[in-house]
Amino acid sequence: MADTRYDTPEPFKVDIPERALIDLDERLRRWRPPTAIEDGGSWASGTDPAFLAELVDYWRHGYDWQRCQEAINQWPNYLVDIGPQRLHFIREPGTEVEDAPRPLPLLVTHGWPGSIVEFLHLIGVLAHPEEHGGDPLDAFDVIVPSLPGYGFSGPPIREDGTTGPIGPRAIAGLWHRLVTEKLNYDRPYGIQGGDWGSVVSSWLAFDHPQQDDSGVLGVHLNMMGLRPGLDLKTAALSADEQAWLAKMGNDLDDKTAYQRIHATRPQTLGVALADSPVGLASWIVEKFQAWSDCGGDPLKRFSMDTLLDNIMVYWLTGTAGTATWLYRGAAEQKPRALPVGARVETPTGLAIFPADIAPAPPREWIERAYNLRRHTIMPSGGHFAALEEPELLVEDIRAFFRPLRYGAAND
Numbered sequence: 001m002a003d004t005r006y007d008t009p010e011p012f013k014v015d016i017p018e019r020a021l022i023d024l025d026e027r028l029r030r031w032r033p034p035t036a037i038e039d040g041g042s043w044a045s046g047t048d049p050a051f052l053a054e055l056v057d058y059w060r061h062g063y064d065w066q067r068c069q070e071a072i073n074q075w076p077n078y079l080v081d082i083g084p085q086r087l088h089f090i091r092e093p094g095t096e097v098e099d100a101p102r103p104l105p106l107l108v109t110h111g112w113p114g115s116i117v118e119f120l121h122l123i124g125v126l127a128h129p130e131e132h133g134g135d136p137l138d139a140f141d142v143i144v145p146s147l148p149g150y151g152f153s154g155p156p157i158r159e160d161g162t163t164g165p166i167g168p169r170a171i172a173g174l175w176h177r178l179v180t181e182k183l184n185y186d187r188p189y190g191i192q193g194g195d196w197g198s199v200v201s202s203w204l205a206f207d208h209p210q211q212d213d214s215g216v217l218g219v220h221l222n223m224m225g226l227r228p229g230l231d232l233k234t235a236a237l238s239a240d241e242q243a244w245l246a247k248m249g250n251d252l253d254d255k256t257a258y259q260r261i262h263a264t265r266p267q268t269l270g271v272a273l274a275d276s277p278v279g280l281a282s283w284i285v286e287k288f289q290a291w292s293d294c295g296g297d298p299l300k301r302f303s304m305d306t307l308l309d310n311i312m313v314y315w316l317t318g319t320a321g322t323a324t325w326l327y328r329g330a331a332e333q334k335p336r337a338l339p340v341g342a343r344v345e346t347p348t349g350l351a352i353f354p355a356d357i358a359p360a361p362p363r364e365w366i367e368r369a370y371n372l373r374r375h376t377i378m379p380s381g382g383h384f385a386a387l388e389e390p391e392l393l394v395e396d397i398r399a400f401f402r403p404l405r406y407g408a409a410n411d
Helices: 018-029 049-061 065-073 116-127 168-182 196-207 239-252 257-264 266-275 277-290 304-317 325-332 363-369 390-405
Strands: 010-012 077-082 085-092 104-109 140-145 189-193 216-221 344-352 370-377
Touching: 018 049, 018 277, 018 304, 049 277, 049 304, 065 116, 065 304, 077 168, 085 116, 085 168, 104 116, 104 168, 104 196, 104 390, 116 140, 116 304, 116 390, 140 168, 168 196, 168 325, 189 196, 189 390, 196 216, 196 344, 216 370, 216 390, 239 363, 257 266, 257 325, 266 277, 266 325, 277 304, 344 390, 363 370, 370 390
Parallel strands: 104 140, 104 189, 189 216, 216 344, 344 370
Antiparallel strands: 010 077, 077 085, 085 140
8 A cells, every 4th residue: 555644535536657558559569359259249258359349449449538638627536545444436416496495415336247327427427416407306416435455545554454355245344444544424325236336325225324414325236236145045925036147147157257257356367457468358358358348349339439438548557457356355354244134124125137247136135134115127228237328327316315304214
Protein backbone atom coordinates (compact mmCIF):
# COMPACT_ATOMS: atom_id res chain seq x y z
CA MET A 1 0.00 0.00 0.00
CA ALA A 2 1.11 3.57 -0.58
CA ASP A 3 2.98 5.34 2.23
CA THR A 4 0.39 8.12 2.43
CA ARG A 5 -2.58 7.15 4.56
CA TYR A 6 -6.10 8.47 4.00
CA ASP A 7 -8.17 8.16 7.16
CA THR A 8 -10.76 10.44 5.58
CA PRO A 9 -11.80 10.42 1.90
CA GLU A 10 -9.15 12.08 -0.24
CA PRO A 11 -10.11 13.56 -3.63
CA PHE A 12 -8.52 11.57 -6.44
CA LYS A 13 -8.09 12.01 -10.17
CA VAL A 14 -7.25 9.23 -12.60
CA ASP A 15 -4.09 10.27 -14.43
CA ILE A 16 -2.44 7.46 -16.38
CA PRO A 17 1.10 8.37 -17.44
CA GLU A 18 1.90 8.47 -21.14
CA ARG A 19 4.60 5.81 -20.73
CA ALA A 20 1.93 3.28 -19.73
CA LEU A 21 0.05 3.94 -22.96
CA ILE A 22 3.25 3.69 -25.00
CA ASP A 23 4.06 0.37 -23.35
CA LEU A 24 0.56 -0.89 -24.13
CA ASP A 25 0.87 0.07 -27.78
CA GLU A 26 4.19 -1.76 -28.03
CA ARG A 27 2.64 -4.91 -26.60
CA LEU A 28 -0.34 -4.67 -28.94
CA ARG A 29 1.98 -4.15 -31.91
CA ARG A 30 3.90 -7.33 -31.03
CA TRP A 31 0.75 -9.42 -30.59
CA ARG A 32 1.03 -12.91 -32.07
CA PRO A 33 -2.36 -14.16 -33.33
CA PRO A 34 -2.96 -17.79 -32.33
CA THR A 35 -3.71 -20.68 -34.63
CA ALA A 36 -7.48 -20.72 -34.90
CA ILE A 37 -9.89 -23.64 -34.71
CA GLU A 38 -11.78 -23.72 -38.00
CA ASP A 39 -15.36 -23.50 -36.77
CA GLY A 40 -16.84 -20.79 -38.96
CA GLY A 41 -16.35 -17.89 -36.61
CA SER A 42 -18.07 -19.61 -33.70
CA TRP A 43 -17.38 -18.61 -30.10
CA ALA A 44 -17.99 -22.19 -28.92
CA SER A 45 -14.30 -22.75 -28.16
CA GLY A 46 -13.68 -19.30 -26.72
CA THR A 47 -13.09 -15.84 -28.13
CA ASP A 48 -13.47 -15.69 -31.90
CA PRO A 49 -9.96 -14.95 -33.29
CA ALA A 50 -11.35 -12.76 -36.07
CA PHE A 51 -13.26 -10.64 -33.57
CA LEU A 52 -10.20 -10.40 -31.36
CA ALA A 53 -8.05 -9.23 -34.30
CA GLU A 54 -10.64 -6.57 -35.10
CA LEU A 55 -10.68 -5.46 -31.46
CA VAL A 56 -6.89 -5.22 -31.28
CA ASP A 57 -6.74 -3.22 -34.52
CA TYR A 58 -9.28 -0.74 -33.14
CA TRP A 59 -7.43 -0.66 -29.82
CA ARG A 60 -4.28 0.46 -31.58
CA HIS A 61 -5.68 2.81 -34.20
CA GLY A 62 -9.09 4.06 -33.05
CA TYR A 63 -9.39 3.86 -29.28
CA ASP A 64 -8.91 6.94 -27.07
CA TRP A 65 -8.13 6.31 -23.39
CA GLN A 66 -8.29 10.03 -22.58
CA ARG A 67 -12.02 9.99 -23.36
CA CYS A 68 -12.56 7.21 -20.80
CA GLN A 69 -10.32 8.90 -18.24
CA GLU A 70 -12.35 12.10 -18.58
CA ALA A 71 -15.58 10.13 -18.20
CA ILE A 72 -14.32 8.73 -14.89
CA ASN A 73 -12.99 12.07 -13.69
CA GLN A 74 -16.23 13.93 -14.43
CA TRP A 75 -17.49 12.45 -11.13
CA PRO A 76 -15.96 13.05 -7.68
CA ASN A 77 -13.46 10.25 -7.07
CA TYR A 78 -11.88 9.46 -3.70
CA LEU A 79 -9.39 7.21 -1.97
CA VAL A 80 -9.80 6.15 1.64
CA ASP A 81 -8.22 3.61 3.99
CA ILE A 82 -10.36 1.36 6.15
CA GLY A 83 -7.90 -0.37 8.43
CA PRO A 84 -5.14 -1.55 6.10
CA GLN A 85 -7.45 -1.66 3.06
CA ARG A 86 -7.13 1.08 0.44
CA LEU A 87 -10.42 1.72 -1.37
CA HIS A 88 -11.39 3.83 -4.35
CA PHE A 89 -14.90 5.09 -4.84
CA ILE A 90 -17.02 7.62 -6.69
CA ARG A 91 -19.61 9.61 -4.75
CA GLU A 92 -22.10 11.95 -6.39
CA PRO A 93 -24.57 13.63 -3.99
CA GLY A 94 -28.14 13.58 -5.25
CA THR A 95 -30.45 16.49 -5.92
CA GLU A 96 -32.10 17.79 -2.75
CA VAL A 97 -35.75 18.87 -2.81
CA GLU A 98 -37.09 21.41 -0.33
CA ASP A 99 -39.39 19.91 2.35
CA ALA A 100 -38.63 16.37 1.13
CA PRO A 101 -36.42 13.67 2.67
CA ARG A 102 -32.76 13.86 1.78
CA PRO A 103 -31.65 11.68 -1.15
CA LEU A 104 -31.28 8.04 -0.19
CA PRO A 105 -27.63 6.87 -0.17
CA LEU A 106 -27.27 4.07 -2.74
CA LEU A 107 -24.10 1.98 -2.87
CA VAL A 108 -23.72 0.20 -6.23
CA THR A 109 -21.25 -2.69 -6.53
CA HIS A 110 -19.80 -4.16 -9.72
CA GLY A 111 -18.47 -7.67 -10.25
CA TRP A 112 -16.08 -9.58 -12.52
CA PRO A 113 -15.31 -9.00 -15.35
CA GLY A 114 -16.89 -5.61 -14.83
CA SER A 115 -15.75 -2.40 -13.18
CA ILE A 116 -16.95 1.08 -12.28
CA VAL A 117 -17.09 1.71 -16.05
CA GLU A 118 -20.41 -0.14 -16.12
CA PHE A 119 -22.07 2.61 -14.09
CA LEU A 120 -20.49 5.84 -15.31
CA HIS A 121 -23.49 6.67 -17.52
CA LEU A 122 -25.97 5.87 -14.71
CA ILE A 123 -24.51 8.00 -11.93
CA GLY A 124 -26.07 11.23 -13.15
CA VAL A 125 -29.37 9.54 -13.98
CA LEU A 126 -29.66 8.13 -10.45
CA ALA A 127 -28.34 11.23 -8.65
CA HIS A 128 -30.13 13.88 -10.71
CA PRO A 129 -33.23 12.31 -12.28
CA GLU A 130 -34.77 15.71 -13.05
CA GLU A 131 -31.96 16.31 -15.56
CA HIS A 132 -32.96 13.14 -17.42
CA GLY A 133 -36.73 13.47 -17.54
CA GLY A 134 -37.32 11.96 -14.09
CA ASP A 135 -38.66 12.99 -10.70
CA PRO A 136 -36.15 14.67 -8.34
CA LEU A 137 -37.83 12.85 -5.44
CA ASP A 138 -36.20 9.68 -6.83
CA ALA A 139 -32.68 11.10 -6.37
CA PHE A 140 -29.96 9.03 -4.71
CA ASP A 141 -26.60 9.90 -3.22
CA VAL A 142 -24.71 7.52 -5.50
CA ILE A 143 -21.65 5.67 -4.19
CA VAL A 144 -19.74 3.41 -6.60
CA PRO A 145 -16.68 1.71 -5.07
CA SER A 146 -14.06 -0.41 -6.80
CA LEU A 147 -13.86 -3.84 -5.18
CA PRO A 148 -10.57 -4.59 -3.37
CA GLY A 149 -8.10 -5.79 -5.96
CA TYR A 150 -10.00 -4.10 -8.77
CA GLY A 151 -9.33 -0.87 -10.61
CA PHE A 152 -8.09 1.96 -8.43
CA SER A 153 -8.58 0.18 -5.08
CA GLY A 154 -5.62 -1.46 -3.40
CA PRO A 155 -5.02 -5.21 -3.35
CA PRO A 156 -7.09 -7.19 -0.84
CA ILE A 157 -5.69 -7.25 2.71
CA ARG A 158 -6.55 -10.19 4.96
CA GLU A 159 -7.40 -10.01 8.65
CA ASP A 160 -3.81 -10.79 9.61
CA GLY A 161 -2.56 -7.79 7.62
CA THR A 162 -1.06 -9.78 4.76
CA THR A 163 -1.89 -9.28 1.10
CA GLY A 164 -4.16 -12.03 -0.19
CA PRO A 165 -7.71 -13.06 -1.08
CA ILE A 166 -10.68 -11.96 0.99
CA GLY A 167 -14.28 -13.07 0.55
CA PRO A 168 -17.46 -11.16 -0.29
CA ARG A 169 -18.65 -11.12 3.32
CA ALA A 170 -15.49 -9.33 4.42
CA ILE A 171 -16.00 -6.81 1.61
CA ALA A 172 -19.56 -6.28 2.81
CA GLY A 173 -18.13 -5.27 6.18
CA LEU A 174 -15.81 -2.78 4.48
CA TRP A 175 -18.74 -1.29 2.57
CA HIS A 176 -20.73 -0.76 5.77
CA ARG A 177 -17.78 0.98 7.37
CA LEU A 178 -17.31 3.10 4.25
CA VAL A 179 -20.89 4.34 4.42
CA THR A 180 -21.16 4.81 8.19
CA GLU A 181 -17.62 5.64 9.36
CA LYS A 182 -15.95 7.31 6.37
CA LEU A 183 -18.92 9.00 4.69
CA ASN A 184 -20.64 9.53 8.06
CA TYR A 185 -24.17 8.83 6.90
CA ASP A 186 -26.54 9.02 9.86
CA ARG A 187 -29.47 7.47 8.02
CA PRO A 188 -30.27 4.10 6.44
CA TYR A 189 -28.96 3.39 2.96
CA GLY A 190 -29.78 1.26 -0.07
CA ILE A 191 -27.54 -1.11 -1.99
CA GLN A 192 -27.54 -2.54 -5.51
CA GLY A 193 -25.45 -5.12 -7.31
CA GLY A 194 -25.05 -7.84 -9.89
CA ASP A 195 -22.45 -10.61 -10.23
CA TRP A 196 -20.08 -10.31 -7.22
CA GLY A 197 -21.95 -7.12 -6.42
CA SER A 198 -25.04 -9.21 -5.73
CA VAL A 199 -23.13 -11.50 -3.38
CA VAL A 200 -21.47 -8.64 -1.50
CA SER A 201 -24.77 -6.75 -1.31
CA SER A 202 -26.61 -9.83 -0.04
CA TRP A 203 -24.11 -10.34 2.79
CA LEU A 204 -24.24 -6.62 3.56
CA ALA A 205 -28.04 -6.76 3.83
CA PHE A 206 -27.83 -9.92 5.97
CA ASP A 207 -25.16 -8.66 8.38
CA HIS A 208 -26.19 -4.99 8.59
CA PRO A 209 -29.97 -4.66 8.22
CA GLN A 210 -31.59 -1.36 9.10
CA GLN A 211 -31.61 -0.62 12.79
CA ASP A 212 -33.04 2.80 13.62
CA ASP A 213 -30.88 5.36 11.79
CA SER A 214 -28.30 3.03 10.27
CA GLY A 215 -27.96 -0.08 8.16
CA VAL A 216 -29.42 -1.34 4.91
CA LEU A 217 -32.92 -0.12 4.13
CA GLY A 218 -33.30 -2.27 1.03
CA VAL A 219 -31.24 -4.33 -1.42
CA HIS A 220 -31.84 -4.40 -5.16
CA LEU A 221 -30.15 -7.14 -7.16
CA ASN A 222 -29.93 -8.08 -10.81
CA MET A 223 -28.61 -11.54 -9.95
CA MET A 224 -29.48 -13.80 -7.02
CA GLY A 225 -26.41 -13.53 -4.82
CA LEU A 226 -26.95 -16.21 -2.14
CA ARG A 227 -28.61 -19.58 -2.07
CA PRO A 228 -31.18 -20.40 0.60
CA GLY A 229 -29.92 -21.71 3.91
CA LEU A 230 -31.18 -25.27 3.57
CA ASP A 231 -29.96 -28.84 3.19
CA LEU A 232 -30.76 -29.92 -0.37
CA LYS A 233 -30.68 -33.58 0.65
CA THR A 234 -33.57 -33.19 3.09
CA ALA A 235 -35.43 -30.07 1.92
CA ALA A 236 -38.93 -30.44 0.50
CA LEU A 237 -38.50 -28.72 -2.85
CA SER A 238 -41.25 -27.91 -5.32
CA ALA A 239 -41.27 -29.46 -8.78
CA ASP A 240 -40.22 -26.10 -10.25
CA GLU A 241 -37.29 -25.85 -7.84
CA GLN A 242 -36.12 -29.37 -8.64
CA ALA A 243 -36.34 -28.73 -12.37
CA TRP A 244 -34.45 -25.46 -12.01
CA LEU A 245 -31.64 -27.05 -9.98
CA ALA A 246 -31.26 -29.76 -12.62
CA LYS A 247 -31.13 -27.16 -15.39
CA MET A 248 -28.61 -25.13 -13.39
CA GLY A 249 -26.26 -28.08 -13.26
CA ASN A 250 -26.51 -28.70 -16.98
CA ASP A 251 -26.32 -25.07 -18.11
CA LEU A 252 -23.55 -23.86 -15.81
CA ASP A 253 -21.12 -26.72 -16.22
CA ASP A 254 -19.89 -25.26 -19.51
CA LYS A 255 -20.01 -21.65 -18.31
CA THR A 256 -18.18 -21.77 -15.00
CA ALA A 257 -14.84 -23.42 -15.78
CA TYR A 258 -13.23 -20.01 -15.40
CA GLN A 259 -14.46 -19.88 -11.78
CA ARG A 260 -12.53 -23.01 -10.88
CA ILE A 261 -9.35 -21.58 -12.39
CA HIS A 262 -9.82 -18.28 -10.56
CA ALA A 263 -10.51 -20.04 -7.27
CA THR A 264 -7.74 -22.62 -7.43
CA ARG A 265 -4.87 -21.10 -9.44
CA PRO A 266 -5.28 -17.31 -9.43
CA GLN A 267 -1.55 -16.74 -9.15
CA THR A 268 -0.78 -18.75 -12.28
CA LEU A 269 -3.50 -17.15 -14.36
CA GLY A 270 -2.67 -13.71 -13.00
CA VAL A 271 0.78 -13.75 -14.59
CA ALA A 272 -0.70 -14.23 -18.05
CA LEU A 273 -3.45 -11.66 -17.60
CA ALA A 274 -1.09 -9.04 -16.17
CA ASP A 275 1.53 -9.51 -18.91
CA SER A 276 -0.53 -9.73 -22.10
CA PRO A 277 -3.15 -7.10 -22.89
CA VAL A 278 -4.53 -9.20 -25.73
CA GLY A 279 -4.71 -12.25 -23.50
CA LEU A 280 -6.58 -10.16 -20.93
CA ALA A 281 -8.95 -8.83 -23.59
CA SER A 282 -9.66 -12.34 -24.84
CA TRP A 283 -10.35 -13.61 -21.31
CA ILE A 284 -12.81 -10.77 -20.61
CA VAL A 285 -14.54 -10.16 -23.93
CA GLU A 286 -15.60 -13.80 -24.22
CA LYS A 287 -17.75 -13.31 -21.11
CA PHE A 288 -19.38 -10.21 -22.58
CA GLN A 289 -20.33 -12.30 -25.60
CA ALA A 290 -21.49 -15.39 -23.68
CA TRP A 291 -23.40 -13.68 -20.87
CA SER A 292 -25.19 -10.91 -22.74
CA ASP A 293 -28.33 -10.67 -24.82
CA CYS A 294 -26.31 -10.11 -27.99
CA GLY A 295 -27.41 -12.95 -30.25
CA GLY A 296 -23.81 -14.08 -30.62
CA ASP A 297 -22.39 -10.71 -31.68
CA PRO A 298 -21.14 -8.59 -28.76
CA LEU A 299 -21.16 -5.46 -30.90
CA LYS A 300 -24.96 -5.61 -30.96
CA ARG A 301 -24.86 -4.74 -27.25
CA PHE A 302 -21.49 -3.09 -26.61
CA SER A 303 -19.37 -0.70 -28.63
CA MET A 304 -15.68 -1.34 -29.10
CA ASP A 305 -15.07 1.66 -26.85
CA THR A 306 -17.19 0.22 -24.04
CA LEU A 307 -15.47 -3.16 -24.19
CA LEU A 308 -12.03 -1.54 -24.19
CA ASP A 309 -12.84 1.02 -21.47
CA ASN A 310 -13.56 -1.85 -19.11
CA ILE A 311 -10.49 -3.83 -20.18
CA MET A 312 -8.29 -0.77 -19.83
CA VAL A 313 -9.29 -0.26 -16.19
CA TYR A 314 -7.91 -3.74 -15.49
CA TRP A 315 -4.82 -3.32 -17.65
CA LEU A 316 -3.68 0.16 -16.67
CA THR A 317 -4.12 -0.49 -12.95
CA GLY A 318 -2.37 -3.88 -13.07
CA THR A 319 -5.33 -5.53 -11.33
CA ALA A 320 -6.22 -8.28 -13.81
CA GLY A 321 -4.59 -10.83 -11.50
CA THR A 322 -5.73 -9.54 -8.11
CA ALA A 323 -9.31 -9.26 -9.39
CA THR A 324 -9.47 -13.05 -9.69
CA TRP A 325 -8.54 -13.46 -6.02
CA LEU A 326 -12.14 -12.82 -5.00
CA TYR A 327 -13.03 -16.30 -6.23
CA ARG A 328 -10.36 -17.77 -3.95
CA GLY A 329 -11.54 -15.58 -1.10
CA ALA A 330 -15.12 -16.77 -1.57
CA ALA A 331 -14.01 -20.41 -1.59
CA GLU A 332 -12.09 -19.91 1.66
CA GLN A 333 -14.83 -17.87 3.37
CA LYS A 334 -16.40 -19.56 6.38
CA PRO A 335 -19.32 -19.94 6.21
CA ARG A 336 -19.77 -19.68 2.45
CA ALA A 337 -23.56 -19.77 2.51
CA LEU A 338 -26.46 -18.54 4.61
CA PRO A 339 -26.99 -20.51 7.82
CA VAL A 340 -29.60 -23.25 7.63
CA GLY A 341 -33.02 -21.72 8.19
CA ALA A 342 -31.84 -18.14 7.73
CA ARG A 343 -32.58 -15.70 4.95
CA VAL A 344 -31.90 -12.06 4.11
CA GLU A 345 -34.74 -10.28 5.91
CA THR A 346 -33.90 -6.86 4.48
CA PRO A 347 -36.53 -5.92 1.84
CA THR A 348 -35.23 -7.21 -1.46
CA GLY A 349 -35.90 -6.46 -5.11
CA LEU A 350 -34.68 -8.82 -7.81
CA ALA A 351 -34.62 -7.98 -11.51
CA ILE A 352 -34.17 -11.03 -13.74
CA PHE A 353 -32.61 -10.41 -17.15
CA PRO A 354 -33.27 -13.34 -19.49
CA ALA A 355 -29.82 -13.77 -21.02
CA ASP A 356 -27.90 -13.81 -17.73
CA ILE A 357 -25.38 -16.55 -17.06
CA ALA A 358 -27.82 -18.62 -14.99
CA PRO A 359 -31.45 -19.51 -15.76
CA ALA A 360 -34.01 -17.55 -13.76
CA PRO A 361 -34.78 -19.23 -10.41
CA PRO A 362 -38.39 -19.94 -9.39
CA ARG A 363 -39.92 -17.32 -7.13
CA GLU A 364 -40.31 -19.80 -4.26
CA TRP A 365 -36.56 -20.50 -4.37
CA ILE A 366 -35.78 -16.77 -4.17
CA GLU A 367 -38.18 -16.33 -1.25
CA ARG A 368 -36.37 -19.02 0.72
CA ALA A 369 -33.27 -16.77 0.71
CA TYR A 370 -34.72 -13.24 0.62
CA ASN A 371 -37.57 -11.12 1.93
CA LEU A 372 -38.68 -10.56 -1.66
CA ARG A 373 -40.71 -7.37 -2.13
CA ARG A 374 -40.26 -6.84 -5.88
CA HIS A 375 -39.66 -9.46 -8.57
CA THR A 376 -39.29 -8.24 -12.14
CA ILE A 377 -38.85 -10.46 -15.18
CA MET A 378 -37.24 -8.24 -17.78
CA PRO A 379 -38.06 -8.58 -21.51
CA SER A 380 -34.44 -8.42 -22.63
CA GLY A 381 -30.89 -8.00 -21.41
CA GLY A 382 -28.27 -10.15 -19.78
CA HIS A 383 -25.53 -10.19 -17.16
CA PHE A 384 -24.33 -6.65 -17.83
CA ALA A 385 -27.68 -5.00 -17.17
CA ALA A 386 -26.33 -1.49 -16.58
CA LEU A 387 -24.76 -1.51 -20.05
CA GLU A 388 -27.36 -3.57 -21.92
CA GLU A 389 -30.63 -2.21 -20.54
CA PRO A 390 -29.83 0.88 -18.46
CA GLU A 391 -33.34 2.36 -18.66
CA LEU A 392 -34.99 -0.86 -17.48
CA LEU A 393 -32.51 -1.24 -14.64
CA VAL A 394 -32.82 2.36 -13.45
CA GLU A 395 -36.61 2.31 -13.46
CA ASP A 396 -36.66 -0.94 -11.50
CA ILE A 397 -34.25 0.46 -8.91
CA ARG A 398 -36.37 3.60 -8.54
CA ALA A 399 -39.63 1.66 -8.31
CA PHE A 400 -38.23 -0.68 -5.66
CA PHE A 401 -36.83 2.02 -3.40
CA ARG A 402 -39.61 4.58 -3.88
CA PRO A 403 -41.96 3.21 -1.17
CA LEU A 404 -39.08 2.26 1.13
CA ARG A 405 -37.99 5.88 1.29
CA TYR A 406 -41.29 6.77 2.91
CA GLY A 407 -41.69 3.73 5.15
CA ALA A 408 -44.43 2.10 3.05
CA ALA A 409 -44.80 -1.57 2.21
CA ASN A 410 -43.39 -2.67 -1.14
CA ASP A 411 -45.60 -5.53 -2.31
